[in-house]
Amino acid sequence: MTNQTLTETIRRNLGSVQQQIAAACERSGRPAASVKLVAVTKYADWDWVKTLAKFHSAFGENRPQQLAERSPLLPDAEWHLIGQLQRNKVRQALQHASVIHSVDSSKLLRRISLLAAELQVRPQILIQVNISGEDSKSGFTENELTAEWDSITQEQGHVDIIGLMTMAPASRELQEAQAVFRGLSRLKSELCSHPASVSSGITLSELSMGMSGDFEVAIEAGATIVRIGSRLYDGLQTQ
Ligand SMILES: *Cc1c(COP(=O)(O)O)cnc(C)c1O
Numbered sequence: 001m002t003n004q005t006l007t008e009t010i011r012r013n014l015g016s017v018q019q020q021i022a023a024a025c026e027r028s029g030r031p032a033a034s035v036k037l038v039a040v041t042k043y044a045d046w047d048w049v050k051t052l053a054k055f056h057s058a059f060g061e062n063r064p065q066q067l068a069e070r071s072p073l074l075p076d077a078e079w080h081l082i083g084q085l086q087r088n089k090v091r092q093a094l095q096h097a098s099v100i101h102s103v104d105s106s107k108l109l110r111r112i113s114l115l116a117a118e119l120q121v122r123p124q125i126l127i128q129v130n131i132s133g134e135d136s137k138s139g140f141t142e143n144e145l146t147a148e149w150d151s152i153t154q155e156q157g158h159v160d161i162i163g164l165m166t167m168a169p170a171s172r173e174l175q176e177a178q179a180v181f182r183g184l185s186r187l188k189s190e191l192c193s194h195p196a197s198v199s200s201g202i203t204l205s206e207l208s209m210g211m212s213g214d215f216e217v218a219i220e221a222g223a224t225i226v227r228i229g230s231r232l233y234d235g236l237q238t239q
Pocket of ligand 1: 229231
């Protein structure tokens with residue numbers, strides 16, 4: 001594939017995703033600018049990412065290692081870590097991502113907060129919630145999060161807790177995804193009116209939900225960040 005074809009393919013894919021985002025926003029009575037697209041690059045060849053970077057500047061990686069390799073090559077981009085984070089990779093993650101979507105335990109949050117202080121950075125944090133309750137999914141259950149919310153809000157010293165993140169069930173049923181997204185949106189409202197949120201100034205303005213197969217439904221349920229990978233690379237084949 002020539003460079004020109006690659007550029008055209010990526011531009012067309014990005015354009016069509018952006019149009020669908022705008023249309024979903026309009027159906028929900030929201031401005032298109034209320035949804036941020038994080039372009040997920042985990043399966044993308046480096047060439048594709050570089051090409052995408054001509055048109056787009058927010059990227060998501062799900063492994064800290066690949067994040068650490070790629071983010072220095074595009075230093076002006078905004079990098080998000082969206083995948084599971086092990087405690088021994090926190091330092092690496094903080095050095096390369098400004099937003100972490102996958103904080104799935106209080107222990108991990110505490111570790112992030114500690115290292116953020118040491119590295120003098122202030123990451124934006126999303127708390128990952130396992131709304132569907134599937135065993136295979138990581139994240140707080142709703143009950144855990146509600147029970148631990150008081151202590152979570154006390155970690156605001158060195159991080160900004162900006163919102164919640166979830167993944168829809170693996171099933172291809174859009175209705176199931178919709179139920180999960182609505183569940184996260186409801187949980188956000190509940191947590192926002194929690195006295196601990198009010199006293200610590202946490203507003204949870206962001207809902208990170210929706211991927212290639214279900215982002216329109218997610219936007220209709222209130223997503224403010226969608227994480228989209230494969231749709232951007234339609235028609236391309238990895239080397
Ligand atoms: C891979 C991944 C995505 C993007 O998935 P696509 O179906 O390729 O759009 C979004 N979020 C997370 C956490 C991922 O790991």
